[in-house]
Amino acid sequence: MFDIKSYSTFKKIKPVNKGWSSDKKYYIETMENEKLLLRTTDISAYDTKKHEFEMMKRIAEYNLSMSYPIEFGICDNGKSVYSLFKWCDGEDAEIVLPKLANIEQYAIGMKSGQILRKIHSIPAPNEQEHWATRFNRKTDNKIKKYNQCGIKINGDNNILDYIETNRYLLEERPQCFQHGDYHVGNMVISSEGELSIIDFNRNDYGDPWEEFNRIVWSAAVSPYFATGQLNGYFNGRPPVQFFRLLAFYISSNTLSSIYWAIPL
Numbered sequence: 001m002f003d004i005k006s007y008s009t010f011k012k013i014k015p016v017n018k019g020w021s022s023d024k025k026y027y028i029e030t031m032e033n034e035k036l037l038l039r040t041t042d043i044s045a046y047d048t049k050k051h052e053f054e055m056m057k058r059i060a061e062y063n064l065s066m067s068y069p070i071e072f073g074i075c076d077n078g079k080s081v082y083s084l085f086k087w088c089d090g091e092d093a094e095i096v097l098p099k100l101a102n103i104e105q106y107a108i109g110m111k112s113g114q115i116l117r118k119i120h121s122i123p124a125p126n127e128q129e130h131w132a133t134r135f136n137r138k139t140d141n142k143i144k145k146y147n148q149c150g151i152k153i154n155g156d157n158n159i160l161d162y163i164e165t166n167r168y169l170l171e172e173r174p175q176c177f178q179h180g181d182y183h184v185g186n187m188v189i190s191s192e193g194e195l196s197i198i199d200f201n202r203n204d205y206g207d208p209w210e211e212f213n214r215i216v217w218s219a220a221v222s223p224y225f226a227t228g229q230l231n232g233y234f235n236g237r238p239p240v241q242f243f244r245l246l247a248f249y250i251s252s253n254t255l256s257s258i259y260w261a262i263p264l
Helices: 043-060 093-099 102-119 131-148 156-165 208-221 223-234 240-261
Strands: 010-016 024-030 035-042 069-075 080-086 176-178 187-189 195-197 204-206
Touching: 035 043, 043 069, 043 080, 093 102, 093 187, 093 208, 102 195, 102 223, 131 156, 131 204, 131 240, 156 240, 176 208, 204 208, 208 223, 208 240
Parallel strands: none
Antiparallel strands: 010 024, 024 035, 035 080, 069 080, 176 204, 187 195
16 A cells, blocks of 8 residues: 555545445545545456546546546555545435435435436447347346246246346447446435435446336335436436336346345
């Protein structure tokens, strides 16, 4: 850590143990009382982390409330790569939302939908693989692993049937940059009610509507927030086609969540 460019300005370093990422995370306070987030990981992830940092710089140009990227480089004598971000003050949205009035939950949800629409304004590269080809392959793999894992969901035939009947919905879907893990667990609400988006480490390219596959977690915390997110994103009610596709994506995720959870 001593070879981080800004290290000489650090006066407080505290480990952050939240989240599922394999990154090591630290809360930093500088001599000038700036609050920062430091993430480090193995040097083998250099290209991935560099892309993540560069994409966050592009998103930051929209002046969104987020973990603003500040510095990127190599540390630990070349063994690690690090990214330094502005710290987002506040408390986890999943903790704050249930304490708020329903109308406030809805308003914050609206804001999250508007932010997501801006994130999705960044298009996928031209050479990106066709979405239907890619996601059908991922779905086939999920079904295979689900069938092999030994644990079954009651009524899983309904899920499997829905997937097989609706694969055609994947055809001709547009693709864009995705946050990759967009739900209340990766959002912070300040004491002033300001919403910030954190943890872009699962970023990807894909169908913008697939990004809502985690809205079930947000809806479990606050149905008002989840409704606001949809209406904020679509600037009104979502089209029926959206819900048909969302059911497909959630069905696919439901299968993979079973074998994903086993080793945890």
